[in-house]
Amino acid sequence: xxxxxxxxxxxxxxxxxxxxxxxxxxxxxxxxxxxxxxxxxxxxxxxxxxxxxxxxxxxxxxxxxxxxxxxxxxxxxxxxxxxxxxxxxxxxxxxxxxxxxxxxxxxxxxxxxxxxxxxxxxxxxxxxxxxxxxxxxxxxxxxxxxxxxxxxxxxxxxxxxxxxxxxxxxxxxxxxxxxxxxxxxxxxxxxxxxxxxxxxxxxxxxxxxxxxxxxxxxxxxxxxxxxxxxxxxxxxxxxxxxxxxxxxxxxxxxxxxxxxxxxxxxxxxxxxxxxxxxxxxxxxxxxxxxxxxxxxxxxxxxxxxxxxxxxxxxxxxxxxxxxxxxxxxxxxxxxxxxxxxxxxxxxxxxxxxxxxxxxxxxxxxxxxxxxxxxxxxxxxxxxxxxxx
Amino acid sequence: xxxxxxxxxxxxxxxxxxxxxxxxxxxxxxxxxxxxxxxxxxxxxxxxxxxxxxxxxxxxxxxxxxxxxxxxxxxxxxxxxxxx
Amino acid sequence: xxxxxxxxxxxxxxxxxxxxxxxxxxxxxxxxxxxxxxxxxxxxxxxxxxxxxxxxxxxxxxxxxxxxxxxxxxxxxxxxxxxxxxxxxxxxxxxxxxxxxxxxxxxxxxxxxxxxxxxxxxxxxxxxxxxxxxxxxxxxxxxxxxxxxxxxxxxxxxxxxxxxxxxxxxxxxxxxxxxxxxxx
Numbered sequence: 001x002x003x004x005x006x007x008x009x010x011x012x013x014x015x016x017x018x019x020x021x022x023x024x025x026x027x028x029x030x031x032x033x034x035x036x037x038x039x040x041x042x043x044x045x046x047x048x049x050x051x052x053x054x055x056x057x058x059x060x061x062x063x064x065x066x067x068x069x070x071x072x073x074x075x076x077x078x079x080x081x082x083x084x085x086x087x088x089x090x091x092x093x094x095x096x097x098x099x100x101x102x103x104x105x106x107x108x109x110x111x112x113x114x115x116x117x118x119x120x121x122x123x124x125x126x127x128x129x130x131x132x133x134x135x136x137x138x139x140x141x142x143x144x145x146x147x148x149x150x151x152x153x154x155x156x157x158x159x160x161x162x163x164x165x166x167x168x169x170x171x172x173x174x175x176x177x178x179x180x181x182x183x184x185x186x187x188x189x190x191x192x193x194x195x196x197x198x199x200x201x202x203x204x205x206x207x208x209x210x211x212x213x214x215x216x217x218x219x220x221x222x223x224x225x226x227x228x229x230x231x232x233x234x235x236x237x238x239x240x241x242x243x244x245x246x247x248x249x250x251x252x253x254x255x256x257x258x259x260x261x262x263x264x265x266x267x268x269x270x271x272x273x274x275x276x277x278x279x280x281x282x283x284x285x286x287x288x289x290x291x292x293x294x295x296x297x298x299x300x301x302x303x304x305x306x307x308x309x310x311x312x313x314x315x316x317x318x319x320x321x322x323x324x325x326x327x328x329x330x331x332x333x334x335x336x337x338x339x340x341x342x343x344x345x346x347x348x349x350x351x352x353x354x355x356x357x358x359x360x361x362x363x364x365x366x367x368x369x370x371x372x373x374x375x376x377x378x379x380x381x382x383x384x385x386x387x388x
Numbered sequence: 389x390x391x392x393x394x395x396x397x398x399x400x401x402x403x404x405x406x407x408x409x410x411x412x413x414x415x416x417x418x419x420x421x422x423x424x425x426x427x428x429x430x431x432x433x434x435x436x437x438x439x440x441x442x443x444x445x446x447x448x449x450x451x452x453x454x455x456x457x458x459x460x461x462x463x464x465x466x467x468x469x470x471x472x
Numbered sequence: 473x474x475x476x477x478x479x480x481x482x483x484x485x486x487x488x489x490x491x492x493x494x495x496x497x498x499x500x501x502x503x504x505x506x507x508x509x510x511x512x513x514x515x516x517x518x519x520x521x522x523x524x525x526x527x528x529x530x531x532x533x534x535x536x537x538x539x540x541x542x543x544x545x546x547x548x549x550x551x552x553x554x555x556x557x558x559x560x561x562x563x564x565x566x567x568x569x570x571x572x573x574x575x576x577x578x579x580x581x582x583x584x585x586x587x588x589x590x591x592x593x594x595x596x597x598x599x600x601x602x603x604x605x606x607x608x609x610x611x612x613x614x615x616x617x618x619x620x621x622x623x624x625x626x627x628x629x630x631x632x633x634x635x636x637x638x639x640x641x642x643x644x645x646x647x648x649x650x651x652x653x654x655x656x
Contacts, residue, residue, distance in 0.1 A: 004500040004509075004630075029518065096393055115518060137534070158390055169538050173512035174496045176503055176534075196394045205395040217391060224389035272536030359539040 002178050007138040007170040010177040011077075011103055012037025014142045016047045017185040018101075018149050020075040021192075022067035024052040024060045028082040029115045030167035031105035035077055057082040061089035061100075068098040069206050071197035073149070076100065079167060080107035083121045087128075093160045094129030094222065096207055099152035099192070100160040101145060102130075106268070106319075107167040108354040116355020117167040119268065123296075123320040123328055129222045131161045131229060132297040133249070134267040138175045140294075141165040143240065143248040146185060151236050153192050156228055164296075166269040168355070180244055188243050226298035233295055251300035253292040254307055256282065260289030262370045263308060265333055266317040267293045270351070270358050274317075277363040288367055293329070305336045313370045314346045321350050326377040345370075351380045405433060409453035412468040418442040420463040427457035427466060478535075479621060481528040482544035484560045486551050488520040493634070494550065494608040495526035498615070500630035501622050502530055510535035523554055530621060546619065548611055549573060550594075555580070561587075571614050573607050590618050590654060597649045602642045609643040613650030624651045 005013070011034050015023075023042075025035040041047035050067075054060045057078050064074040078086060083104055093100050104122045108114040122132060133148065135141035141163060148161035165171060198206055210218055230251065237249035255275050257263065264274055271292040281288050291307050293300075308314055316334075318327035325331065330348030337344060349366050352358045362381050369378065421442045428436045428444065435451055438444030446457070458466040481498070485491035492513045499511035511528045527541040543563040547570035554560055555578060564570070568587050572578065575593040583589065592614045594607025609631060616624040624647070631643045 002503075004496070004503040006496065097390060115515075137536075155390075166538075168514070169512065172492070173510055173538075174499045175510055176508060196392050203397040205397065205399070206393065208393050208395045210393065218393065221389040221391040228389070269538045273538045276537045357540050359542070360537070362539075 001181070002176055004174060005138070005177045005179075006033065006172060006174050007141060007165065008033030008105075008172065009037050010138050010142045010179065011145060011165070012041065013179050014145045015075050015101075015103075016041050016049075017180065017182055018075075018146060018189060019073065019186075019191075020049055021072035022050045022052060022064065022074045023076065024054055024063035024067075024074070025076045025078065026054055026057045026060045026082060028057070028079045028107075030107055030117075030171045031077050031079040031082070031103070033171060034103060034105065038075075057085040058089060061086040061093065061102075064100050064102075065089060065093050065096070065098060068093075068100055068194070069096070069198045071192065071194040071199070073153075073192040074100055075102075077103040077105065079105040080109050080115075080121045083125060084109065087125055090125050090130065090160075091128045092207075095218065097158040097222075098160060099149075099158055101148045101152055102160065102162050103141075103145070104162050104164045105167045105171045106164050114354040115167075117169055118319040118353045118355070119164070120320045120353070122162060122164045125162075126297055126328065129159060129226075130297060131157075131159055131226075131295070132164060133161065133294055134164045134296055135166075135170065135294075136253075136269055136271045136292060138165075138170055138173065139177050139246070140248045141170055142177055142179070143244070143246060146180070146189060146244075147236050147240050147249045149192075150189050150240075151229070151232060154232060154236075155195075157225060157232060159222065159225060159229070164268065169269045178244075178246065184243060188240065229298050230295075230300055230302075249294060251293075251295045251303050252307060253294060255290040255292065256287075257289040257291060257307055257311075259287050260311060261287045262313045262315070262367055263289045263291055263311045264315045264317050264363070264366060265291045265293065265304075265308075265329065267296060267329070268319065270317065270319070273358055273360060274363050277360045277367075280360065281364070281367060286367075296329075299332055301336055304333065305340070308333075308336075308344065309340070309342050311344055314344050315366050315370050316346065316348050317351055317366060318348070319350075319352045321353070321377070330377070345374050347375045348377045349375075349380050350377060356381055404449045405452050406447075406449045409451065409471065411453070411470065412455065413448065413451060413453050413471055414446060414455065414457050414466050415469045416445045417465045417467065418444070420465045422463060424462060426460045426462065430456045430460050432456070477530075477532045479530045479545045480541040480543065481530070481546040481548065482541045483526040483528075483548040483550060484554050484558070485524060485526065486520070486554070487515060487518065487522045487524045489550050490606060490608045491524060491526040491550055494548070494612060495528050497609070497627070497630045497634050498528050498612060498622065500633060501612075501626040502528075504626035504629050505622060507532065507622075508534050510538075514540055523558065544568060546570070546615070546621075547572075548615060550608060550611060552578060569618050571611055571618060573611055588618070590614060592650060592653055594650060597653070598646050601646050601649065602639075607646070607650075609647040610650030610653075613647035613652075614654045616647075617651045617654035624648070 316330040435447040495511035594610035595605035
């Protein structure tokens with residue numbers, strides 16, 4: 001049913017439709033409304049779930065890990081410092097092959113303290129073995145949760161999924177969202193079944209030690225699974241399309257790429273602003289396009305390469321930076337063309353850190369700069385402040 | 389590709405820790421034993437068995453020679469002796 | 473592609489005065505008319521009383537633009553004391569329409585003849601009906617009267633979805649009174 005909803009409320013409703021058995025989360029801006037929404041559903045008797053209040057994000061993630069290990073579907077959500085406080089458990093959940101779905105309401109990382117949006121939090125834990133999706137709109141964010149559970153619990157996958165949604169821009173924004181019927185979700189998402197679960201009647205050790213003679217194989221297994229995931233994601237988003245009639249999720253989205261000479265690569269809600277700007281620039285006859293990355297981990301290398309190989313000038317737009325290096329995505333996009341015949345000019349741009357508003361003018365600036373000198377890591381919309 | 393980090397119970401038995409002993413091993417004299425079971429409880433390997441007085445002994449395939457049983461025995465009925 | 477229609481609304485308020493609720497009710501009213509809208513807030517300091525904005529972007533197709541509103545077609549000033557310290561009219565479109573919550577007419581400088589300003593004693597209306605000076609729904613009612621963007625009937629539907637019982641009833645009345653105040 002179509003409703004006019006706040007992003008956080010839409011996610012709470014959709015998570016409830018996925019029938020988690022345990023929810024444990026610690027409130028942090030701008031994720032709070034999601035968990036409050038779920039708590040309200042529990043209080044109203046609309047959602048039967050073990051809602052565990054904890055004293056920190058580390059405990060919330062640990063609580064979910066425990067629930068999943070006993071074969072119960074779980075959910076948590078966090079932002080920024082909260083995600084970083086979970087970091088240890090984040091790695092453990094992936095290492096133990098437990099299918100958690102987590103919503104990260106993307107927010108800048110302190111210091112200086114800042115509650116507004118960028119991608120530094122989730123990008124910082126990209127190496128943990130989690131699948132990562134980035135949503136452009138509230139509808140896409142909602143749909144990705146249903147797809148995320150399905151993917152995460154697939155017996156070929158068993159890896160946790162992080163759905164990234166831009167803090168405030170989407171979490172506190174209101175849009176028309178189609179919330180699917182429970183029957184459809186039930187049809188699409190079978191109950192969670194874990195073959196080797198913690199069960200007192202069939203004792204089991206979970207999380208055994210793996211020495212130098214075994215550890216590498218466990219990491220290799222995750223890496224191999226990530227390769228498989230690249231073909232499973234389209235499979236699942238196609239089935240989602242057939243079931244719900246909406247085309248969301250998948251690996252990448254191409255916008256005006258057919259004949260584009262200058263292309264921006266980006267993730268998340270900024271893609272909407274980029275599309276609007278592209279329409280305006282195209283009216284003037286300039287051939288510009290967008291490559292939206294929905295799946296950031298595993299990185300769909302082949303799809304990105306195929307989409308970009310005819311493009312002359314590529315800008316990678318990032319809301320995160322590896323300080324002392326470049327934008328993480330820029331480095332990866334650049335590496336795709338290593339040893340290949342094409343030699344596009346690839347530039348890296350950092351935008352919107354700490355919620356700095358990204359306007360159509362910001363995007364136009366990037367397109368203009370693309371025709372100029374190649375740049376690795378240029379900050380857009382930077383103020384002229386005196387640096388002492 | 390899934391590698392599970394799980395193990396069925398009892399798999400620690402495959403790791404025979406008796407080889408860890410270096411100098412001494414406990415000897416159960418079985419003379420003044422009152423069957424208090426303190427040795428059985430304190431053994432970190434859980435390799436001591438016994439029920440009645442003067443029936444207690446350990447499995448040397450797993451005993452690490454830590455000597456806790458000898459220290460805790462109220463009757464000094466367990467002593468540490470050199471390995472043969 | 474036919475020419476798209478896009479209107480942008482900027483709301484000026486202080487945190488705690490219900491600007492986000494106002495924006496979302498307006499968005500819901502537009503949804504009743506099958507228009508697409510994106511309503512969203514922007515906070516400065518996240519505390520009661522701190523100046524903040526809420527925005528609504530309306531279109532005949534899904535709204536993709538995620539930046540703040542810099543050139544509003546419409547302004548809703550929930551707290552007129554903000555006019556003293558802020559240039560609330562920054563970027564205000566030449567043909568723009570503003571609704572200001574104030575009993576007295578405030579003298580404003582630097583406005584163009586083509587820009588329309590409406591004053592409405594929204595808090596006074598709310599005080600009379602609700603018993604508290606929460607004039608947001610009166611401002612929304614007035615907004616329905618000054619623009620053909622959204623009908624008062626749609627606003628009433630949206631208010632009834634948002635609130636229930638007595639609160640809904642009072643706010644519907646407040647909205648109607650705000651509408652009538654302009655239309656009279």
